[in-house]
Amino acid sequence: MKNTLMATAATLFATSALADVNIGNPMAMTGPIPDLNAPIAAAVDLAAANVNAQGGMFAGGEAFNIIRADSACDPVAAVDAVTKLINVNGVSAIVGPVCSGATIAQAESVAMPAGVVTLSVSASSPAITSMEDGTDLVFRAAASDAYQGVALAELAMANGYTDIAVSYANDDYNAAIAAVFAEAFEGMGGTVTANEAHEPNKASYRSEVATLGGTSENLALFSYYGSGGITLMRNALETGAFTNFIGADGMLSDELIEQLGAENLMTSTFTTSASDSSTPSFAAWQAIADEAGVPAADPFVANGYDATFMMALAIEHAGSDDRATIAESLRAIASGPGEVILPGQWAEAKAILAAGGDINYEGAAGNQDFDENGDVAGNFSKSTIVDGAWAAELIQ
Amino acid sequence: MWDAYLFEFVNFYLIPGLVLGCIYALGAIGITLTFGILRFANFAHGEIMMSGAYLTWTVMAIAGYAGLTLHPLVAMVPATFLVILLFLGTDRYFYKPFRKEDTIKVVMASFGMMLIIRSLVQVIWGPNQIAFVRGIAKPNEALRDFTGNIGAMIIMPNKHLFIFAGTLIIVVALGYLLNRTRIGKAMRAVSDSPDLAHVTGINVDNVIRATWIVGGICAMAAGVFLVMDTQMLETTMGFRMLLPMFAAAILGGIGKPYGAVAGGLIIGLAEELSAYPWIGGAPLLSPGYKTGVAFAIMVVMLIVRPQGLFKGRSF
Numbered sequence: 042m043k044n045t046l047m048a049t050a051a052t053l054f055a056t057s058a059l060a061d062v063n064i065g066n067p068m069a070m071t072g073p074i075p076d077l078n079a080p081i082a083a084a085v086d087l088a089a090a091n092v093n094a095q096g097g098m099f100a101g102g103e104a105f106n107i108i109r110a111d112s113a114c115d116p117v118a119a120v121d122a123v124t125k126l127i128n129v130n131g132v133s134a135i136v137g138p139v140c141s142g143a144t145i146a147q148a149e150s151v152a153m154p155a156g157v158v159t160l161s162v163s164a165s166s167p168a169i170t171s172m173e174d175g176t177d178l179v180f181r182a183a184a185s186d187a188y189q190g191v192a193l194a195e196l197a198m199a200n201g202y203t204d205i206a207v208s209y210a211n212d213d214y215n216a217a218i219a220a221v222f223a224e225a226f227e228g229m230g231g232t233v234t235a236n237e238a239h240e241p242n243k244a245s246y247r248s249e250v251a252t253l254g255g256t257s258e259n260l261a262l263f264s265y266y267g268s269g270g271i272t273l274m275r276n277a278l279e280t281g282a283f284t285n286f287i288g289a290d291g292m293l294s295d296e297l298i299e300q301l302g303a304e305n306l307m308t309s310t311f312t313t314s315a316s317d318s319s320t321p322s323f324a325a326w327q328a329i330a331d332e333a334g335v336p337a338a339d340p341f342v343a344n345g346y347d348a349t350f351m352m353a354l355a356i357e358h359a360g361s362d363d364r365a366t367i368a369e370s371l372r373a374i375a376s377g378p379g380e381v382i383l384p385g386q387w388a389e390a391k392a393i394l395a396a397g398g399d400i401n402y403e404g405a406a407g408n409q410d411f412d413e414n415g416d417v418a419g420n421f422s423k424s425t426i427v428d429g430a431w432a433a434e435l436i437q
Numbered sequence: 438m439w440d441a442y443l444f445e446f447v448n449f450y451l452i453p454g455l456v457l458g459c460i461y462a463l464g465a466i467g468i469t470l471t472f473g474i475l476r477f478a479n480f481a482h483g484e485i486m487m488s489g490a491y492l493t494w495t496v497m498a499i500a501g502y503a504g505l506t507l508h509p510l511v512a513m514v515p516a517t518f519l520v521i522l523l524f525l526g527t528d529r530y531f532y533k534p535f536r537k538e539d540t541i542k543v544v545m546a547s548f549g550m551m552l553i554i555r556s557l558v559q560v561i562w563g564p565n566q567i568a569f570v571r572g573i574a575k576p577n578e579a580l581r582d583f584t585g586n587i588g589a590m591i592i593m594p595n596k597h598l599f600i601f602a603g604t605l606i607i608v609v610a611l612g613y614l615l616n617r618t619r620i621g622k623a624m625r626a627v628s629d630s631p632d633l634a635h636v637t638g639i640n641v642d643n644v645i646r647a648t649w650i651v652g653g654i655c656a657m658a659a660g661v662f663l664v665m666d667t668q669m670l671e672t673t674m675g676f677r678m679l680l681p682m683f684a685a686a687i688l689g690g691i692g693k694p695y696g697a698v699a700g701g702l703i704i705g706l707a708e709e710l711s712a713y714p715w716i717g718g719a720p721l722l723s724p725g726y727k728t729g730v731a732f733a734i735m736v737v738m739l740i741v742r743p744q745g746l747f748k749g750r751s752f
Contacts, residue, residue, distance in 0.1 A: 075563075240728050244663060244674075244678070248712040250449070272667050275573055
């Protein structure tokens with residue numbers, strides 16, 4: 042009841058007070074992954090700038106505004122940030138929460154009760170697939186870790202590991218991908234010698250490393266680099282407990298090289314969600330991103346652009362920024378049938394929609410066709426150190 | 438005697454536990470002194486530690502531009518003066534106005550200071566992590582070879598040797614200050630009874646100032662030792678140390694600096710040793726519950742013996 046009242050009040054506020062289209066964008070500005078977050082936020086701004094430069098929203102050319110807040114990659118901070126965006130700023134939809142834990146928490150306790158669509162730029166936990174509870178309000182522009190965990194297990198096998206120890210940070214994203222990985226690795230005939238959670242943000246992980254290190258030479262590490270991941274790797278390297286490391290997105294940052302030194306990372310491989318750079322969509326995106334100085338191929342940067350651009354397309358398709366119609370329009374513009382729209386082609390899309398035509402957005406990060414759960418398929422890349430920097434290679 | 442088990446126990450559990458314990462101990466000294474003498478729980482203590490580490494890094498970076506490579510322990514000295522100024526400034530403008538009011542007001546003021554300092558550091562240095570010292574620390578070879586020859590190999594990087602030595606020096610110096618000097622005795626007197634101390638002619642304001650200076654030096658050392666160990670700076674690192682440090686201060690007894698040292702070492706060891714496979718091959722307690730160990734010790738202590746191990750004040 043309280044939520045309904047709040048939602049009603051906020052809707053009134055949104056429709057009566059503001060003519061422009063306002064989108065809430067809670068990003069992990071502070072917290073454990075600010076380095077990963079910064080280029081994604083730049084991509085979100087770039088998409089909005091493209092929309093506004095090519096005619097803006099609707100027939101009147103209204104502005105497409107991004108209202109940013111800090112979700113800090115933290116469930117509590119995300120709920121605060123999104124509550125403010127929805128109830129105070131009266132935004133039409135949420136594009137953003139970067140981390141899975143933040144996305145799940147804000148959707149469950151704020152966005153879904155208020156009937157607001159969430160389109161995450163990078164949340165990849167498998168738990169998000171099944172959390173909508175009969176509604177159609179949670180979408181994401183990044184592939185689920187149900188796939189990445191398997192890709193990582195295949196990678197471990199390809200690297201010749203027959204046994205591996207797993208250490209994961211105790212949060213929604215890392216625990217979920219660790220579980221998928223462990224199951225897939227055992228399914229492929231490998232042995233998981235130990236599978237332990239670690240508490241994020243501790244000053245020392247030497248006892249964790251010692252406990253796990255007795256069991257295997259190889260460590261699958263699922264953690265955010267900024268909340269313990271680097272410290273754990275440092276402790277493992279210092280004590281010589283592990284030789285080989287693999288892991289996923291949360292660890293793939295230049296901070297690792299900056300802090301641990303590239304020479305100590307020669308045996309590490311990390312996967313991330315990646316774009317197939319051979320598609321025309323990616324070429325279009327690359328051109329836009331290069332011009333604006335945004336790193337096109339960094340993790341989830343293309344996804345950030347896609348999510349924002351699709352949200353603008355959906356609202357244009359719906360013809361109003363009414364919260365209730367956005368989910369349906371999002372599905373309509375993301376997949377066929379319709380004229381193919383590439384990143385940056387806002388004027389073309391606007392013209393087709395104005396003439397009553399259908400469009401099909403083909404994103405920079407992938408085709409961005411939502412399935413019934415609001416998930417998309419995706420590609421993955423593995424990164425290793427080449428000449429002192431991370432070099433990515435597409436694997437799937 | 439020195440078999441594989443003991444090697445693993447000492448090098449991977451006992452020494453890391455002691456390192457962590459030293460850092461907790463130094464932080465807890467400042468907390469226990471302010472708690473004992475000024476009678477409030479200073480929530481901003483962790484942030485003072487953190488800002489001290491950032492200042493030390495800045496001094497090192499400036500020296501780096503001038504072509505000098507300063508050891509953190511050297512760079513710490515000028516940074517310590519700034520931290521003491523910060524301590525005295527916050528006391529003068531934020532805590533002193535509340536001195537005669539209810540304790541809860543000054544506790545809230547310190548909570549506000551915590552948020553202000555952290556945000557200021559984020560504004561000045563940014564929310565990103567900063568590498569304090571690059572690369573990984575290899576064990577000290579002389580120590581390894583020497584202990585290896587006598588059959589009890591100890592592998593310890595230099596940074597841990599510095600942390601142990603630094604903690605020892607500070608604790609001994611603190612003991613001298615409190616037991617042998619006039620101001621130290623005055624501090625203990627104010628801690629026991631501020632009114633009685635005032636009547637006997639002790640200048641309470643001087644004592645309060647001395648408390649902040651001693652607390653500042655200890656917090657500074659704790660912060661720098663922490664970043665020497667983790668080798669990175671991060672704006673919430675002080676806050677994360679706050680709970681174990683409070684646990685250490687309560688465990689040792691409020692107002693008892695030696696209690697804080699003992700408490701810090703016990704909490705640090707308990708956190709690391711709880712994950713040792715005491716029974717069978719599996720960790721006694723999943724390492725995921727390390728934080729819970731410090732908290733559990735604090736809660737049990739408050740119930741069973743609220744005055745702490747060293748008979749501090751109970752509230």
